[in-house]
Amino acid sequence: MGTIGRVTELSPHEAVNVFFRNGADLIDLEDELVDILTTPDRELAVQVPVRLDDDTLLVTRGYRVQHNDARGPYKGGIRYHPSADLEEVRALAALMTWKTAIVDVPFGGAKGGVEIDPTGMSPAEVERMTRRFTAAIRHVLGVYQDIPAPDVNTNAQVMAWLMDEYSRAYGYSPAIVTGKPVQIGGACGREAATGRGLFAVLDEHARRTGLDVGKLRVAIQGFGNVGSHLAIALAGAGARVVAVSDVNGGVHAADGLDVAGLVELARRRRPLAELAGTEEIDNATLLALDCDVLVPAALGGVITSSNADAIGASILLEGANHPTSPEADTVLTKRGVVVIPDVLANAGGVLGSYYEWAMNIQQFRWTEQRFDEELHKGMRLAYTTVADLAAREGVPLRHGAYALGVQRVAEAARLRGYADA
Ligand code: NAD
Numbered sequence: 001m002g003t004i005g006r007v008t009e010l011s012p013h014e015a016v017n018v019f020f021r022n023g024a025d026l027i028d029l030e031d032e033l034v035d036i037l038t039t040p041d042r043e044l045a046v047q048v049p050v051r052l053d054d055d056t057l058l059v060t061r062g063y064r065v066q067h068n069d070a071r072g073p074y075k076g077g078i079r080y081h082p083s084a085d086l087e088e089v090r091a092l093a094a095l096m097t098w099k100t101a102i103v104d105v106p107f108g109g110a111k112g113g114v115e116i117d118p119t120g121m122s123p124a125e126v127e128r129m130t131r132r133f134t135a136a137i138r139h140v141l142g143v144y145q146d147i148p149a150p151d152v153n154t155n156a157q158v159m160a161w162l163m164d165e166y167s168r169a170y171g172y173s174p175a176i177v178t179g180k181p182v183q184i185g186g187a188c189g190r191e192a193a194t195g196r197g198l199f200a201v202l203d204e205h206a207r208r209t210g211l212d213v214g215k216l217r218v219a220i221q222g223f224g225n226v227g228s229h230l231a232i233a234l235a236g237a238g239a240r241v242v243a244v245s246d247v248n249g250g251v252h253a254a255d256g257l258d259v260a261g262l263v264e265l266a267r268r269r270r271p272l273a274e275l276a277g278t279e280e281i282d283n284a285t286l287l288a289l290d291c292d293v294l295v296p297a298a299l300g301g302v303i304t305s306s307n308a309d310a311i312g313a314s315i316l317l318e319g320a321n322h323p324t325s326p327e328a329d330t331v332l333t334k335r336g337v338v339v340i341p342d343v344l345a346n347a348g349g350v351l352g353s354y355y356e357w358a359m360n361i362q363q364f365r366w367t368e369q370r371f372d373e374e375l376h377k378g379m380r381l382a383y384t385t386v387a388d389l390a391a392r393e394g395v396p397l398r399h400g401a402y403a404l405g406v407q408r409v410a411e412a413a414r415l416r417g418y419a420d421a
Pocket of ligand 1: 225247298
């Protein structure tokens with residue numbers, strides 16, 4: 001999936017920079033800062049050797065790209081995926097810079113990745129790989145320097161190994177990573193934060209545009225952390241989740257799917273198609289489904305100029321990072337599809353990570369209820385700020401979001417004298 005966008009359109013990093021330019025143009029950003037803000041601060045590429053259970057040695061590559069730290073320590077997830085090469089990680093790191101600024105947390109942007117498909121690997125193999133990767137990048141991490149988090153194919157357990165490996169070298173450091181298990185300093189609510197944040201943004205958008213979120217029909221591509229927690233929130237509000245999919249395909253039911261049943265199947269690693277009373281649906285059909293809201297919540301590069309005309313939803317809520325190419329974005333806007341962009345929509349994850357990091361540093365803990373209240377408040381404020389700016393300027397939400405994010409980062413970079421070299 002990650003490769004679709006590359007073969008037919010701009011590379012992921014070029015694509016992010018097109019969106020950046022839209023925001024930068026809107027605020028008349030000076031050329032010097034354009035150069036600074038489109039150039040990553042640091043790119044680290046490392047060898048990651050993994051001893052497999054059958055005693056063979058697999059040698060792959062890993063990356064940590066630190067894009068910009070004008071507003072605070074670098075922050076961004078780590079993904080394990082065959083398409084997580086330097087180009088993709090670079091694009092995702094830049095997205096984090098704009099996202100942390102849009103949701104107004106005191107972080108910069110970074111991303112990490114290991115070019116591997118971990119799906120067939122044993123937990124012991126994933127642990128060994130995580131420790132080797134951490135050891136290779138730990139000198140650029142730090143509680144006030146760079147704080148990783150989970151992303152595609154990484155989870156709380158992987159973060160626990162990362163935290164432990166870092167702590168072995170530098171002493172006990174729970175704040176070095178977010179998205180940890182609650183038992184070792186994770187925040188109650190962080191795991192669900194991205195999905196719940198997506199819901200908060202959709203709910204606020206519905207309120208503003210006179211829609212009833214409980215009446216919406218929603219299709220979700222990807223049923224991992226983000227997709228499943230969004231589905232649970234939607235079902236809780238009475239909305240109909242009419243289709244979901246994962247890497248193996250998906251299911252559809254016009255009257256709405258049994259979300260609890262799907263969550264249970266995913267937990268037991270069973271095919272989603274085992275859910276009774278549903279019809280199977282492939283990923284291409286899901287994207288084109290006639291519904292109110294389409295949520296890409298898997299990988300990037302899935303909505304391109306080749307399928308943008310076929311999108312059947314009137315709202316595109318971007319759960320995944322960079323799911324839509326600039327060309328497709330233009331087509332969707334012309335067609336009147338409202339795109340709620342990744343840098344705004346899925347920022348609940350990093351907002352929740354900020355709470356976790358702050359709690360670790362200050363050694364206190366919120367209840368899950370408090371965490372959720374703050375998350376909803378923060379996401380609603382981010383949506384409203386972006387929507388007001390976009391309405392004022394007469395531009396789509398993505399332009400407004402980038403203008404806001406770029407403005408905030410540029411102000412910090414100017415105050416800190418980044419261009420005074
Ligand atoms: P995950 O690994 O938990 O889940 C990914 C899901 O996508 C799985 O259900 C997988 O089967 C599915 N998938 C993979 N390839 C697919 C394909 N070709 N077709 C359909 N489905 C496919 O990952 P996640 O953490 O839920 O992340 C999903 C997206 O959300 C990513 O783009 C990620 O960058 C973004 N995101 C995640 C977070 C977070 O906090 N986890 C925060 C912000 C953004």
